[in-house]
Amino acid sequence: MNSRTDVLVLFSGGLDSILACKVLQDQGLRVLGLHFVTPFFGKPRKLPLWRETYGLDIEAVDVSEEYVRMLAAPVHGWGKAMNPCVDCKILMLSRAREMMTACGAKALASGEVVGQRPMSQRRDALNIISRDAGVRGVLVRPLSARIVEPTAVEEAGFVDRSRLLDISGRGRKRQLALAREYGIVDIPTPAGGCCLTEPEAAARICKVYAHRPSPSPADCGLAGIGRQYWAGDLWLSVGRNESDNRRLESLAEPGDILFKTRNFPGPLVLGRGGSGTWNPEAVRDAAAFTASFSPKAVRVGGPVEVGLTRDGRLAQVVVQPERSTPLGWTEPTPDFLREWKAARAER
Numbered sequence: 001m002n003s004r005t006d007v008l009v010l011f012s013g014g015l016d017s018i019l020a021c022k023v024l025q026d027q028g029l030r031v032l033g034l035h036f037v038t039p040f041f042g043k044p045r046k047l048p049l050w051r052e053t054y055g056l057d058i059e060a061v062d063v064s065e066e067y068v069r070m071l072a073a074p075v076h077g078w079g080k081a082m083n084p085c086v087d088c089k090i091l092m093l094s095r096a097r098e099m100m101t102a103c104g105a106k107a108l109a110s111g112e113v114v115g116q117r118p119m120s121q122r123r124d125a126l127n128i129i130s131r132d133a134g135v136r137g138v139l140v141r142p143l144s145a146r147i148v149e150p151t152a153v154e155e156a157g158f159v160d161r162s163r164l165l166d167i168s169g170r171g172r173k174r175q176l177a178l179a180r181e182y183g184i185v186d187i188p189t190p191a192g193g194c195c196l197t198e199p200e201a202a203a204r205i206c207k208v209y210a211h212r213p214s215p216s217p218a219d220c221g222l223a224g225i226g227r228q229y230w231a232g233d234l235w236l237s238v239g240r241n242e243s244d245n246r247r248l249e250s251l252a253e254p255g256d257i258l259f260k261t262r263n264f265p266g267p268l269v270l271g272r273g274g275s276g277t278w279n280p281e282a283v284r285d286a287a288a289f290t291a292s293f294s295p296k297a298v299r300v301g302g303p304v305e306v307g308l309t310r311d312g313r314l315a316q317v318v319v320q321p322e323r324s325t326p327l328g329w330t331e332p333t334p335d336f337l338r339e340w341k342a343a344r345a346e347r
């Protein structure tokens with residue numbers, strides 16, 4: 001880790017986070033961008049490109065374990081989908097605060113803009129975030145600093161407040177003008193990048209939380225792959241293409257079952273479930289469902305061999321392809337997400 005750093009900046013890869021870094025760099029401060037990674041957001045593979053394009057020092061910080069635990073019950077609740085924006089910011093800033101000593105940093109910064117987002121960037125939410133992350137004296141928001149109270153690092157002159165900005169609201173005009181001033185031509189599109197804000201993706205994740213008592217980061221990653229189906233606490237992930245199939249194969253854990261049609265092309269299907277619930281009937285049911293994704297097997301008709309791989313052992317069953325099986329596999333929907341959140345709110 002770079003120990004010659006003045007300010008650690010939360011770096012999402014969005015324009016505001018780039019500008020926050022640039023405004024501070026402009027004052028001669030040595031900036032290190034922290035790019036947080038979880039199963040729901042973060043693109044660490046883009047780090048080399050970002051470093052080169054924006055001339056910034058950036059490191060990835062993986063907070064998957066604690067993030068997945070927090071998402072089960074965020075203190076400040078979820079937004080429209082399953083996005084716990086206030087708790088998310090608190091978690092990232094808390095981790096950044098813990099990293100300050102090792103980096104020699106005296107301040108933290110983020111690209112937050114007052115009034116830009118309904119949940120986490122209202123003035124009161126920004127105060128709560130600073131308070132609960134324990135960063136009140138050290139956190140600077142360079143894009144909006146001059147319309148909020150100065151922090152201790154500004155008052156001490158470590159960060160020159162007069163060279164910070166007074167941007168507020170949802171518009172992007174001033175940020176785009178500032179980007180031009182800094183010669184930034186690769187302007188990232190606004191929003192995007194966090195699947196917790198997307199109702200369809202959030203429904204898939206929510207299903208995992210509803211059926212697995214302590215989901216792991218790997219569970220949450222699996223929820224993002226291929227087509228997802230559930231029957232009670234039994235879970236199938238169906239590959240949509242070769243890339244999905246390869247990822248599913250690599251994610252198989254002890255107790256999981258990989259289903260694949262033997263003599264016909266078809267997707268790889270990963271079955272995961274509660275302990276002991278993959279009884280022989282459930283396995284046959286999932287195998288018949290798997291076979292129904294092989295158009296050729298369905299066209300030919302008749303029984304189909306489906307290979308099963310579990311804990312390195314191979315087996316097979318012979319089934320009739322069937323999409324509507326007795327177990328009734330269904331895809332998660334945003335309605336399920338709404339009901340799940342309402343039920344949690346009543347507790």
Ligand code: SF4
Binds near residue numbers: 041083085088089
């Ligand atoms: S949109 Fe996603 S990454 Fe951004 S603050 Fe909300 S939960 Fe965090």
